[in-house]
Amino acid sequence: MSDFIQHDVVIIGGGGAGLRAAISLAESGLSIALVSKVYPMRSHTVAAEGGAAAVIKPNDSLEDHIYDTISGADWLADQDAVEYFVNEAPKEMTRLEHWGCPWSREPQGKVAVRPFGGMKIERTWFAADKTGFHMLHSLFQNTLRYPQLKRYDEHFATKLLVDNGRCCGCVAVELKTGKVKTIAGKAVIMATGGAGKIFPFTTNGAIKTGDGMSLAYRAGVPLKDMEFVQYHPTGLPGTGILITEASRGEGGILVNNEGYRYLQDYDLGKPQPVDSPAHPVKRTMELGPRDRLSQAFYWEREKGRTIKLPAWNNIDVVMLDLRHLGEAKIDKKIPFVRELSKNYVGIDPVTDMIPVRPVIHYMMGGIDTDINAATTLPGLYAAGECACVSINGANRLGSNSLTELLVFGGKAGDNAAEFAKSAKDLNVAALTQQGNEEEARVKALMNDDGTESIADIRTAMQSSMEDGAGIYRTESSMKATAEVIAEQKERYKKVQVKDHSGAYNTQLQYAFELGCMLDVAEALVHSANARTESRGAHQRLEYKERDDDKFLAHSMAHFNADGGAPKIDYKDVVITKWPPGARTYGKDSGLKRK
Amino acid sequence: MAEEKTIKLEIFRYNPETDDEPYFDTFDVPFKEDWVVLDAINWIKDHVDGTISHRWSCRMGVCGSCGMMVNGDPKLTCAAFLKDYMPGPIRVEPLANFPVERDLIIDFDPFMEKLTKVKPYIIRKNDDVNDPTGGEYLQSPADLALFKQYSMCINCMLCYAACPVLGHEPSFMGPAAIALGHRYNLDSRDEGTYERLDIMTEHDAVWGCTFVGECSVVCPKHVDPAGAIQGAKLSAALHSMKLDIVNEMFVFPKGAGK
Numbered sequence: 135m136s137d138f139i140q141h142d143v144v145i146i147g148g149g150g151a152g153l154r155a156a157i158s159l160a161e162s163g164l165s166i167a168l169v170s171k172v173y174p175m176r177s178h179t180v181a182a183e184g185g186a187a188a189v190i191k192p193n194d195s196l197e198d199h200i201y202d203t204i205s206g207a208d209w210l211a212d213q214d215a216v217e218y219f220v221n222e223a224p225k226e227m228t229r230l231e232h233w234g235c236p237w238s239r240e241p242q243g244k245v246a247v248r249p250f251g252g253m254k255i256e257r258t259w260f261a262a263d264k265t266g267f268h269m270l271h272s273l274f275q276n277t278l279r280y281p282q283l284k285r286y287d288e289h290f291a292t293k294l295l296v297d298n299g300r301c302c303g304c305v306a307v308e309l310k311t312g313k314v315k316t317i318a319g320k321a322v323i324m325a326t327g328g329a330g331k332i333f334p335f336t337t338n339g340a341i342k343t344g345d346g347m348s349l350a351y352r353a354g355v356p357l358k359d360m361e362f363v364q365y366h367p368t369g370l371p372g373t374g375i376l377i378t379e380a381s382r383g384e385g386g387i388l389v390n391n392e393g394y395r396y397l398q399d400y401d402l403g404k405p406q407p408v409d410s411p412a413h414p415v416k417r418t419m420e421l422g423p424r425d426r427l428s429q430a431f432y433w434e435r436e437k438g439r440t441i442k443l444p445a446w447n448n449i450d451v452v453m454l455d456l457r458h459l460g461e462a463k464i465d466k467k468i469p470f471v472r473e474l475s476k477n478y479v480g481i482d483p484v485t486d487m488i489p490v491r492p493v494i495h496y497m498m499g500g501i502d503t504d505i506n507a508a509t510t511l512p513g514l515y516a517a518g519e520c521a522c523v524s525i526n527g528a529n530r531l532g533s534n535s536l537t538e539l540l541v542f543g544g545k546a547g548d549n550a551a552e553f554a555k556s557a558k559d560l561n562v563a564a565l566t567q568q569g570n571e572e573e574a575r576v577k578a579l580m581n582d583d584g585t586e587s588i589a590d591i592r593t594a595m596q597s598s599m600e601d602g603a604g605i606y607r608t609e610s611s612m613k614a615t616a617e618v619i620a621e622q623k624e625r626y627k628k629v630q631v632k633d634h635s636g637a638y639n640t641q642l643q644y645a646f647e648l649g650c651m652l653d654v655a656e657a658l659v660h661s662a663n664a665r666t667e668s669r670g671a672h673q674r675l676e677y678k679e680r681d682d683d684k685f686l687a688h689s690m691a692h693f694n695a696d697g698g699a700p701k702i703d704y705k706d707v708v709i710t711k712w713p714p715g716a717r718t719y720g721k722d723s724g725l726k727r728k
Numbered sequence: 729m730a731e732e733k734t735i736k737l738e739i740f741r742y743n744p745e746t747d748d749e750p751y752f753d754t755f756d757v758p759f760k761e762d763w764v765v766l767d768a769i770n771w772i773k774d775h776v777d778g779t780i781s782h783r784w785s786c787r788m789g790v791c792g793s794c795g796m797m798v799n800g801d802p803k804l805t806c807a808a809f810l811k812d813y814m815p816g817p818i819r820v821e822p823l824a825n826f827p828v829e830r831d832l833i834i835d836f837d838p839f840m841e842k843l844t845k846v847k848p849y850i851i852r853k854n855d856d857v858n859d860p861t862g863g864e865y866l867q868s869p870a871d872l873a874l875f876k877q878y879s880m881c882i883n884c885m886l887c888y889a890a891c892p893v894l895g896h897e898p899s900f901m902g903p904a905a906i907a908l909g910h911r912y913n914l915d916s917r918d919e920g921t922y923e924r925l926d927i928m929t930e931h932d933a934v935w936g937c938t939f940v941g942e943c944s945v946v947c948p949k950h951v952d953p954a955g956a957i958q959g960a961k962l963s964a965a966l967h968s969m970k971l972d973i974v975n976e977m978f979v980f981p982k983g984a985g986k
């Protein structure tokens with residue numbers, strides 16, 4: 135029998151979003167469970183480098199941040215949500231400052247900001263180039279002041295409890311012992327992060343397997359805008375380790391095999407010389423948005439203007455040149471870039487150019503929520519990368535996501551507390567039964583007759599996602615990928631889990647994660663194929679234009695319990711003051727309002 | 729075709745449910761120029777023996793999960809390149825000075841308790857940390873520089889594996905936790921120094937350190953916990969002698985209202 139535990143609110147995920155929600159809830163007097171499959175400070179928020187956006191400087195304006203976000207999103211963001219986000223961002227970032235985050239400072243002691251891609255003005259707060267690391271540790275350490283938070287570290291959630299049309303907690307496996315626990319709560323917050331691991335080449339860590347998206351999807355909550363996946367233009371070849379956009383914010387440039395700043399050929403404006411005081415120009419060239427920069431790489435490769443180096447298995451790369459910044463600036467502003475380049479490609483950016491290529495980075499789509507972080511399932515809230523509010527639309531702007539964790543993590547916490555306070559008591563008998571059934575399912579996964587290897591299925595899934603759902607997509611490539619994913623789902627039914635132990639059965643965990651990834655991959659490729667237009671990060675070779683008549687709408691993928699492809703339908707985008715316009719970079723990109 | 733180069737890994741195995749004693753398993757792993765020890769372990773788990781258990785996530789030296797003993801030294805396995813150990817073999821064991829849970833996984837919970845104990849968060853007398861209305865607390869770059877280095881700890885536990893004191897005194901607070909306590913004591917925004925010093929002067933805290941300095945040698949993030957402990961000892965000594973006035977004048981940044 136599974137252990138039965140009850141709290142008022144259950145948070146699943148101990149990254150930036152989950153911890154921020156926990157802090158809100160800690161103040162509410164309720165009993166809180168924080169369930170995380172890794173110790174919170176291991177969450178992938180730790181890897182974020184560049185910074186977090188919020189308007190605080192007198193030369194900046196909330197309206198500019200709103201417009202940059204909406205146009206960056208190719209008008210697929212909900213404008214009420216963006217407005218709320220931008221308005222709350224400065225307060226949230228200041229709270230984080232009060233919680234000890236060591237933000238980089240100006241000489242007089244105010245927080246410093248730096249330029250970032252797609253932003254009209256510098257508004258990105260940073261802690262050198264380890265912003266996510268410092269945010270995560272500050273948030274986590276700050277939660278230690280609240281003994282009322284009950285942490286379930288290294289507990290792996292496998293299922294949401296749903297009773298009477300309401301979400302009532304989760305079932306989780308304690309990794310240390312293999313014990314299955316039914317963790318009931320009157321409200322649940324999903325904060326499980328992204329799913330980059332469905333692709334072979336990603337900046338995402340091993341834990342980013344889309345678990346929460348899959349759990350919600352299986353509980354009947356739609357996954358929204360899943361076709362929008364962000365490639366970051368500058369990952370290291372081989373490992374996919376990220377070289378932060380801050381390196382371009384500080385003045386780094388991208389060149390092709392001829393040493394030419396090729397971005398000028400892609401409608402991103404004209405380059406300024408690197409020694410000009412005007413360089414780098416915001417919303418221009420290297421500070422264009424990520425989707426456009428990654429697409430430019432694709433065309434450079436088509437033209438044979440990328441570089442293939444034997445040392446990197448002849449993978450195509452372009453070069454990121456930081457040499458003109460000089461050693462002092464590199465060490466002060468982007469020391470981690472130097473450390474990573476030296477360690478992982480043996481290159482010192484002070485003296486040599488860094489080879490880079492686009493790499494899967496961020497999921498714009500996720501669990502459908504409204505502006506209150508509430509999902510369509512009463513009692514279930516979601517925040518952070520696993521959720522889709524949506525402020526990121528078809529393309530997230532760099533440095534908006536860390537801020538989003540705070541704004542909507544906090545909001546999810548507040549609203550979940552309200553919900554829990556007025557919610558009816560839980561049906562313990564029904565939930566216990568669900569827990570026991572889930573325990574049986576977990577045990578059944580550890581069988582002796584499985585024949586299919588986890589690694590083989592995973593590899594097949596990942597390479598077909600890259601082939602069919604990469605930077606540019608076609609109907610035939612996506613259909614082929616959808617077939618491969620369906621085949622892998624079949625194989626998965628016979629997945630082999632030879633390890634039958636309780637203690638740290640990581641093979642069992644990998645098997646679960648694989649099942650989640652297959653769900654996410656399926657929703658993604660079907661959503662992508664249904665959208666017959668090009669917008670932001672979703673680019674199709676046969677449908678090159680944005681089609682606002684048909685697709686100024688969020689795609690919603692619904693899990694098909696019969697095992698077939700998901701049903702896809704659409705929900706209107708909220709447009710308030712900023713009607714869809716041309717998305718221009720490198721020239722006048724001023725505000726246009728209704 | 730040239731024969732593929734390989735390297736031997738000897739991996740520590742222990743499953744508490746089935747093994748009385750730990751033992752080593754040996755695997756031949758393909759050698760790749762850009763592979764780290766963690767890649768080799770992952771390759772084994774994927775292709776040879778799926779029952780090996782280890783922790784990892786970021787593969788870029790920042791999440792702190794993948795610390796293990798590699799040929800006897802505590803290392804982040806995602807930053808330990810196979811090429812530096814050629815021709816091998818490479819012996820991989822769980823971090824020293826910790827109880828082993830299974831295979832390469834150690835018990836991390838005692839550290840979480842130590843971390844909680846040092847109150848690693850900003851303490852303010854007027855308790856305004858959740859209130860953003862006054863805007864940011866000012867902090868000059870010089871004040872930031874006082875503690876910045878000590879805030880870089882990724883909790884990877886290499887320093888605990890290297891610390892001879894922890895080898896025989898597991899209750900010792902240890903380098904990472906002390907460095908973090910000291911980090912908050914040095915933060916000009918904080919007013920909780922004396923609360924923390926009360927804890928840091930307890931038995932098993934700063935005075936446990938015999939200043940061997942190995943912690944700073946193995947630290948992959950150059951935090952210099954040994955330096956932090958020396959600073960913490962000084963402030964702790966002054967605190968014990970009721971000389972906090974000297975602390976305020978010389979050890980902690982001015983204007984902090986300690």
Ligand SMILES: Cc1cc2nc3c(=O)[nH]c(=O)nc-3n(C[C@H](O)[C@H](O)[C@H](O)COP(=O)(O)OP(=O)(O)OC[C@H]3O[C@@H](n4cnc5c(N)ncnc54)[C@H](O)[C@@H]3O)c2cc1C
Pocket residue numbers: 146147148149150151152169170171172173174177178179180181182183184185186187265266289290291292325326327328337338339341342345346376378495496517518519520532533534535536537539
């Ligand atoms: C290399 C890199 C650099 C980045 N840089 C920036 C940047 O500069 N600026 C910016 O704005 N954004 C950046 N991003 C994006 C941003 O960091 C992420 O979107 C964000 O940190 C995600 O936070 P999260 O809280 O949603 O999830 P995560 O931090 O990934 O946390 C997820 C949590 O969920 C838990 N979890 C997952 N599944 C389960 C389960 N089944 N059971 C229990 N717990 C579970 C995990 O244990 C973890 O605690 C970057 C991303 C990457 C990869």
Ligand code: FES
Pocket residue numbers: 784785786787788789790791792793794795804805806807
């Ligand atoms: S895997 Fe994150 S530090 Fe090595």
